[in-house]
Amino acid sequence: MTFSSKVQYSLAQTPNTIQPAYAIWNASIALVRPGDGWQLRAYVKNITDSSYASFLGNGTFAGTVRFVPRDDRRYAGLLLRKDF
Numbered sequence: 001m002t003f004s005s006k007v008q009y010s011l012a013q014t015p016n017t018i019q020p021a022y023a024i025w026n027a028s029i030a031l032v033r034p035g036d037g038w039q040l041r042a043y044v045k046n047i048t049d050s051s052y053a054s055f056l057g058n059g060t061f062a063g064t065v066r067f068v069p070r071d072d073r074r075y076a077g078l079l080l081r082k083d084f
Contacts, residue, residue: 001025009056016064017056024050024071037083042076049074 002024010017028043055067 004052010058012058014058017058019053019056022050022052023048024052039079039081039083041079041081043079044074044076046071046074 004019004022006021007019008017009019024045025047026043026045027047028041030039030041032039051072052068053066053072054069055065057065059065
């Protein structure tokens with residue numbers, strides 16, 4: 001779990017550039033074969049599907065510019081790994 005408190009991204013302190021506090025939950029489970037170095041892992045990132053921005057700013061003409069990271073939405077996958 002990762003937690004971030006409320007952040008104000010603008011020196012002008014405009015209300016639309018405040019990122020509220022959020023928490024990100026990730027989970028994974030792995031099957032490991034210790035003798036030969038193989039690992040199969042299933043993972044889920046951002047389980048609660050919390051939407052957040054890594055930066056908020058006032059737009060040049062109007063509105064707010066919002067930069068979002070990859071974990072802004074929930075996603076899942078499989079990882080197959082071989083250690084040598």
